[in-house]
Amino acid sequence: MSGYGAIKCGELRAEHVGKEVDLYGWVARRRDHGGLIFIDLRDRWGVVQVVFNPADAPEAAAQAGELRGEYVVRVSGAVKRRLPGNENAKLPTGEVEVQAAELEVLTTSRTPPFPIEGEAAPEESIRLRYRYLDLRRAEMLRILAVRHRVNKIIHGYLDEQQFLEVETPMLMKSTPEGARDFLVPSRLHQGSFYALPQSPQTLKQLLMVAGVQRYYQIARCLRDEALRADRQPEFTQLDIEMSFNDEEDVFELTEGLIARLWKEVVGVELERPFPRLSIRDSLLKYGTDKPDLRYELEIADVGDLLKDTEARIFRQVLDGGGVVRALAVPGGGDLTRRELDELVGLAKSARGQGLAWFPGQIEKFLTAAEVEGIRAATGAEEGDLVLLAADRRRRAETIMGLVRAEVARRRNLVRTEEWRFAWVFPMYLFEEDDDGNLTYAHHPFTRPVEEDLAFVEERPYDVRAHAYDLVCNGYELGGGSLRIYDREMQERVFGILGLPLEKVRERFGFLLEAFEYGVPPHGGIAWGIDRVVMMLAGTDNIRDVIAFPKTQSMQDLMLGAPSPVDPVQLDELGLALKPRPPRVP
RNA sequence: GGUCCCGUGGUGUAGCCUGGCCAAACACGCGGCCCUGUCAAGGCCGAGAACGCCGGUUCGAAUCCGGUCGGGACCGCCA
Numbered sequence: 240m241s242g243y244g245a246i247k248c249g250e251l252r253a254e255h256v257g258k259e260v261d262l263y264g265w266v267a268r269r270r271d272h273g274g275l276i277f278i279d280l281r282d283r284w285g286v287v288q289v290v291f292n293p294a295d296a297p298e299a300a301a302q303a304g305e306l307r308g309e310y311v312v313r314v315s316g317a318v319k320r321r322l323p324g325n326e327n328a329k330l331p332t333g334e335v336e337v338q339a340a341e342l343e344v345l346t347t348s349r350t351p352p353f354p355i356e357g358e359a360a361p362e363e364s365i366r367l368r369y370r371y372l373d374l375r376r377a378e379m380l381r382i383l384a385v386r387h388r389v390n391k392i393i394h395g396y397l398d399e400q401q402f403l404e405v406e407t408p409m410l411m412k413s414t415p416e417g418a419r420d421f422l423v424p425s426r427l428h429q430g431s432f433y434a435l436p437q438s439p440q441t442l443k444q445l446l447m448v449a450g451v452q453r454y455y456q457i458a459r460c461l462r463d464e465a466l467r468a469d470r471q472p473e474f475t476q477l478d479i480e481m482s483f484n485d486e487e488d489v490f491e492l493t494e495g496l497i498a499r500l501w502k503e504v505v506g507v508e509l510e511r512p513f514p515r516l517s518i519r520d521s522l523l524k525y526g527t528d529k530p531d532l533r534y535e536l537e538i539a540d541v542g543d544l545l546k547d548t549e550a551r552i553f554r555q556v557l558d559g560g561g562v563v564r565a566l567a568v569p570g571g572g573d574l575t576r577r578e579l580d581e582l583v584g585l586a587k588s589a590r591g592q593g594l595a596w597f598p599g600q601i602e603k604f605l606t607a608a609e610v611e612g613i614r615a616a617t618g619a620e621e622g623d624l625v626l627l628a629a630d631r632r633r634r635a636e637t638i639m640g641l642v643r644a645e646v647a648r649r650r651n652l653v654r655t656e657e658w659r660f661a662w663v664f665p666m667y668l669f670e671e672d673d674d675g676n677l678t679y680a681h682h683p684f685t686r687p688v689e690e691d692l693a694f695v696e697e698r699p700y701d702v703r704a705h706a707y708d709l710v711c712n713g714y715e716l717g718g719g720s721l722r723i724y725d726r727e728m729q730e731r732v733f734g735i736l737g738l739p740l741e742k743v744r745e746r747f748g749f750l751l752e753a754f755e756y757g758v759p760p761h762g763g764i765a766w767g768i769d770r771v772v773m774m775l776a777g778t779d780n781i782r783d784v785i786a787f788p789k790t791q792s793m794q795d796l797m798l799g800a801p802s803p804v805d806p807v808q809l810d811e812l813g814l815a816l817k818p819r820p821p822r823v824p
Numbered sequence: 825g826g827u828c829c830c831g832u833g834g835u836g837u838a839g840c841c842u843g844g845c846c847a848a849a850c851a852c853g854c855g856g857c858c859c860u861g862u863c864a865a866g867g868c869c870g871a872g873a874a875c876g877c878c879g880g881u882u883c884g885a886a887u888c889c890g891g892u893c894g895g896g897a898c899c900g901c902c903a
Binding site: 268270271272273274275276277279286290292293294307308321322324325327330333350351352353354356359361362363364369402414416417418419437440454462463464465467470584585587588589590638641657670678679680681682683685700739782790791792794796 | 826827828830831834835836852853854858859860861862863864865866873894895896897898899900901902
């Protein structure tokens with residue numbers, strides 16, 4: 240076989256006219272005229288028409304009658320300019336065709352379970368079951384190519400900037416915080432487990448101690464958490480860390496790379512620098528930490544305006560320490576009851592009580608001054624509808640964030656051609672855990688804004704961090720922080736977190752020890768490469784940018800994973816399966 | 825842990841709300857025959873689903889109800 244260097248089907252052009260070629264590819268279509276037979280031959284580069292004419296190649300023409308979809312063939316023949324009037328403007332190869340002299344069927348194919356040609360993808364489970372056929376579709380090969388290009392540009396850019404790519408282990412150590420780990424039992428150390436990396440976070444910090452100074456890695460990360468349209472258990476990060484830097488260096492580097500990617504992959508010149516938005520404003524105005532800025536619709540806090548309200552639903556929430564947030568829907572006065580109910584349903588899906596609105600149900604419980612105040616705060620104009628959510632702060636934000644996005648979508652307010660990047664910065668250092676206790680928002684090594692430590696005792700949740708997220712069009716594309724390098728500062732933070740040094744040592748002793756040997760100030764960022772590729776490929780689904788993804792229930796429908804294993808394997812590992820508790824009907 | 829949507833020949837859909845006219849329609853695909861310039865080729869003929877599965881309601885269920893399995897979206901979760 241010498242087809243490797245052969246010309247590609249999809250690359251044939253008028254300039255090749257007169258050449259004798261060998262073509263290798265898949266049969267995309269057969270048009271059999273009884274005498275003449277046309278074959279569309281497809282490879283990764285595209286499709287070209289092959290003509291079999293019994294008058295000049297009877298044997299090949301006879302064989303061609305037996306061809307079926309997805310047969311893999313070799314065709315040799317001459318590239319010819321198509322007869323005038325027979326060109327196909329829809330095909331890049333449409334000016335030419337190959338006059339077949341010889342046909343060799345390399346392999347046959349069963350009728351595929353779904354069409355490889357054609358735009359519409361079949362149901363997801365079928366695509367995943369036959370992923371190799373799904374990937375054969377031009378759209379999927381195109382996305383694979385986008386991903387390849389992204390990786391290549393990343394390598395090139397960071398190499399120019401003198402970054403060193405370093406690989407870190409897949410068999411790591413489990414830590415109780417963060418996402419749930421995937422565990423790997425140790426055979427040699429029975430009863431002990433490795434953990435697959437959630438991210439190379441601690442290792443890249445050690446590489447800074449090592450003096451690498453500029454590190455990056457396109458790293459596979461694994462988290463055993465619930466899936467979403469933009470989340471897979473296995474995903475890929477561009478992990479970056481540098482020394483002697485501040486966040487401005489991270490922003491500059493990142494923006495430069497993002498700008499290059501957008502320019503080279505989709506031909507878009509991005510405006511820089513990216514705007515910045517504090518986490519406080521983001522949650523308040525957009526109800527999310529990853530705002531979509533392609534539409535306005537700002538949420539307003541109207542709790543103060545209602546501090547003396549008689550309306551019971553607001554009274555109760557406000558007295559209970561909750562908040563009231565409001566959003567004006569431009570021209571929303573014409574929303575039907577049904578549409579309003581759907582928005583209420585959205586609020587309920589976030590476990591909220593619902594929504595209030597005016598003009599409408601809530602108006603009779605509010606004073607004219609309150610209504611006017613809220614209208615002013617939300618910028619509502621004549622004919623607008625004002626939606627209100629009253630709840631605990633975090634929940635009210637979630638509800639309003641969902642409502643804001645839904646309203647924008649329904650009313651076609653999203654400027655879909657725009658790329659609205661922003662840095663969410665600064666972020667908070669601490670947050671409240673489920674039990675109302677203070678915990679870290681990112682990880683315990685995130686560097687606080689030093690001046691804010693002055694009020695850490697009184698208002699710990701207002702302490703800012705040198706931490707940032709990169710967002711675009713409602714997606715979080717990456718996040719990072721500067722790290723604490725000063726021992727005193729680190730111990731102080733542990734103290735505030737109520738983490739006894741002993742406890743910390745158990746988990747992160749290796750890191751703390753390393754930091755005793757001359758640690759450079761450092762910080763970095765990690766991007767979700769899958770999401771970057773999603774944006775550049777124009778899909779809203781992470782499964783489309785991963786060659787072999789898992790379903791929402793974390794199964795691989797093609798491999799049939801996960802699967803039970805041979806008891807012998809379990810025994811070798813010193814593992815025994817617990818009987819499943821019987822189902823209680 | 826929870827909420828919601830979807831599941832009809834190989835594929836994509838219609839039918840389901842308003843049960844009987846549905847052993848189920850349409851398109852593509854598939855098989856056969858005809859056809860020397862098509863390119864979503866065309867023409868003729870044909871095969872193919874008892875409606876994911878289980879149970880219930882009913883004289884009667886693809887259609888209503890419950891459960892279950894599979895896929896998806898979301899909330900929680902994802903330092």
